[in-house]
Amino acid sequence: MALKNCRLLSGFILGALAALIWPYISPTVNDLTAPPKDQDSSCQDADSLPEWRFLVSRVPFTDGDDQPALQLVFNVGNSMAKVVQSDSQVVVSAKEAVGALDVYEGATLTFTDQTYTVGAAADTRTAAAVACYRQSTFVMIKPDAMQRAGEVISRIEEIATLRIADMRLVALQPSMARLFYAEHSQRTFFEDLVSYVTSGPILAMRLVGPDAIKVWREALGPTDSNEARRSAPGSVRALFGTDKQRNAAHGSDSREAAGRELAFFFKDTVDGICSTSEPLTELSCLVLPHVLKDRALGSLWRSLHQHHDCTPARAELVRLNYIDAWRYATATLLPRTPPTPQQMDEMQSLLSGPAVSLHLKSSRPEETRSEFLHRFKDIIGPRNPAKARKAAVESIRANFGQTNTTSGVLCPWYDWLI
């Protein structure tokens, strides 16, 4: 009972403080464009739907934080959204502007003092509209192309209508690979295919956008990379693949396949894939949301690889909640005092979209952990990007940082302790 009261009290205090400072840090919106149109004529009805409704749940402040059934109401015309209590339509949050492409199942949105996770469409008309404008597809960068993963990510980022909505660096186990490619189980190349896709880490991604399945399949090119070099020379398989089997990347070929494949990799608990991470030899960093918004993740990844001899051993797309952002910004595990104006800016930057949590390991075979740690300051660069551009020209912050709060990457333990 005392514990529950204590939780309630701490939740209340955090909530009250959050409400107090929110006006200073609420996100600015720079993506107010209307959703791009799909060519499909079945989307005409979706065009005339003024509001989209999604089931939505509050990311709780505390473990015991009960919540009523909530809906997110998104006004397509002006890209404003609000949260209402579904049964009574009581308005829970004031209207907030959101990026037109940021509302989809699985997205996280922060309004006032609360972070919400967007769930499925709440009615059939919204479901139809979402199918037109928010199609998801599953992408896998296969083991043979992982050395050039940054370049493949850049190809994705060049497609303006697609957005990376999930990402996970994993190793496929043979059992999972067999399940994933079950449709080919009777083909002569099946066992070779299983060996190939389990021969090293893969990068699993979810892309969201109008007609995402077709758009990504076109960018991939034909299955056989040699054929791709003949008929689609700019395609991913032409540029990064080798032959019929070692063809760099995968893309779902239908809605059904996309749903099944995404569930394989992005359910909360997944059997048959394992982490590629070995925490004792790695250093962790957060690639800040502005890098993803600027579509520069691929180029940052490439820079780590090519200029700094280090490789992501773990990569996951994360959406920070308010308390995590507070912890990062104030450099404390239990934030007790309201953030300073600079920390508020930092929180605004952290909450402005998804980030990527990276664990980096050295790719220099003989390098010890302490040598890598020592080298890390040249890889990351000083916290202030302007200083980084003078002191460490090649560093990540010199090349991807803008200001102190949009510094490209945040490496909490390194930044706080060293």
Ligand SMILES: Nc1ncnc2c1ncn2[C@@H]1O[C@H](COP(=O)(O)OP(=O)(O)OP(=O)(O)O)[C@@H](O)[C@H]1O
């Ligand atoms: N004839 C073959 N010999 C060896 N491997 C093959 C052959 N055909 C296909 N593969 C491998 O099996 C994978 C799945 O084959 P599929 O026919 O589904 O091609 P795809 O749909 O273009 O590729 P993916 O499903 O990987 O996007 C291919 O990507 C390739 O790696």
